Amino acid sequence: MRATCPAEPSAHPVRPGSGARAPRTGARTTSRRARLLVGLLGAVLALSGCGLRLETPPPEPLVPDAVEVVRSRAVDDALALAAGAAELTEARAxxxxxxxxxxPVLADLVAFSTAHAEQLGGVYDSGLPEPTGTATATPSLAPVADPAALxxxxxxxxxxxxTDADAVEDGQLARLLASVATARSGLRDRLGAAIGSTPPEPVDPAPSPAATVQAGPLTPDTYADLVVAEDEVGYAxxxxxxxxxxxxxAxxxxxxxAHRARAEAWAREAGVDxxxxxxxxxxYALPxxxxxxxxxxxxxxxLELRLTVAYASAVAVAPAGARTAVIEALRTADAEAAAHGAPPVAFPGLPEQQPGADAAPEAGPAEPAGGADG
Known part of the structure; x- marks a missing residue:
């Protein structure tokens, strides 16, 4: 016989024949601990959504490259011009x-400069909050007090x-800046005439292509376009x-x-004279x-307007640092178009930016009359 020890009396006795097992106290304790751990873990996760998390450094703002510096400067200048002209307009009113x-000059200054800022992309916004306690940047341009200051x-x-149009690496931005510079040159001349003041001379003005060409290595097709465009105007x-x-x-x-001389200068520069x-x-065909x-x-x-398109296109393909002559030729063509009655526009030489873009003059030359080559 196998001796057995009597069991301790149970608080919940098991009735004979029920088939139920006696409770396992150790298993119940482990289960309670597991549930407690899961609950604690859930509480921690919930609290983490309430701001209890590790701090990370704020994102660093992007450092602008050379092209962005040029673009931003042009936008700032455009906004300064628009604000200055608007202030004078309000003061006069x-x-x-x-x-x-x-x-009308003040009105065009506001409208053209606003359009320039928009086409240049506007003020850059990094999307990052401004640091607290940061002082507002001082404008780089002096405020406009009177028409002479404007x-x-x-x-x-x-x-x-x-200057930026000549130096910037991006050809399309150079083309846009050259057009903006040309529009501002026209506004400068008109404003000077309106207030009876001689406009300041451009800094380091470029020589006329008729005297010397400094455009650098343009493509053969670009040279051909400039030669024919100038020669066609001279013929007309x-x-x-x-x-x-x-x-x-006379x-x-x-x-x-003047136009025949420019065509000759471009032909010499291209080596095709x-x-x-x-x-x-x-x-050339004439109407x-x-x-x-x-x-x-x-x-x-x-024909003068057609020249502005040809020179603006040449700016886009000329190498950086060698665009001075074509930029100056664009300004000259725009001034000569104005002398022949062309109204001032915000973007000389950019047909896609004109109000009647579909009717803008093409950059290429007209078909030849008679089919004879020179």
Whole structure:
């Protein structure tokens, strides 16, 4: 026989024949501990969503590269011009100043400069909060107190845009900046005339392509476009001059000589002057009715505007640091288009930015008349 020890009396006796097992105290204790750990873990996770987490350093703002520095500077200058012109406009209105030659110039300064800032991409926003206690940056440009100060600001920002257009690596940004610089040069001249003040001369003005060409290595197609564009305008003015007399004829002859000289300069720079691949032609197609003075004036305006497109396109493909001549040629073509009655625009040479973009002049030359090569 096997001896057995009597069991301790149970608080919950098991009835005979029920088939139930006696409770396992050790298993119950382990289960309670597991549930307790799970509960504690859930509480920790819940509290972590209430701000109890490890601190991480704030994201660092992006450091602007050279292209972004140029773009931002051009935007700041445009906004300064728009604000200065708006302030003067409001001051004149408060003083009940009559509308005069200054009124449309101020209006164009506001409109053009606002459009420039928009097309340049506006003020960069990193999306990061400003550090607390940081003082507001001091504007780099002096506030505008009177029209003379505004004139100085327009001249300064025109020079800055022109310099940046020559130096920036991005060709498309260079094209846009060259157009902005050209528009500011026109506004500078108009503002100076409106207030009876001689505008400041551009800093280190570029020589005319008629005297020397400094555009550097352009593509053969770009050279050909510039040679033919200038030569075509020269030919058109020669035809117009032949139908005029007196001062009008002398003016047309002077225009023709200037454009022929520029075509010659570009041909020499390209190395095609006097060669079999010289793109200049004996004659170019001209519109009918050129005997009508109005048609002749419209022709000169159209061809000068076409030159602005050709030179703006050349800026985009010219290498950085070698765009001075084509930028200056763009400014000259825009000024000559204005002399022939073309209205001022915010983006000279950029047909896609004009209000009537579909009707903007093409950059390429017209088809030749007679099919003879020069």
């Amino acid at each position: 408060a003083a009940a100043a009559p509308e005069d030659a200054l009124t 004139l100085a600001l327009v001249a300064t920002t025109a020079d800055t845009a022109r 003015y020669e035809v117009v001059a032949a139908k005029l007399s007196g001062d009008a004829r 003016a047309a002859q002077a225009d023709a000589a 006097g060669t079999a691949i010289d793109p200049r032609r004996t004659a 009918g009715g050129i005997d009508d003075p109005a048609v002749a004036v419209e022709l000169g305006r159209t």
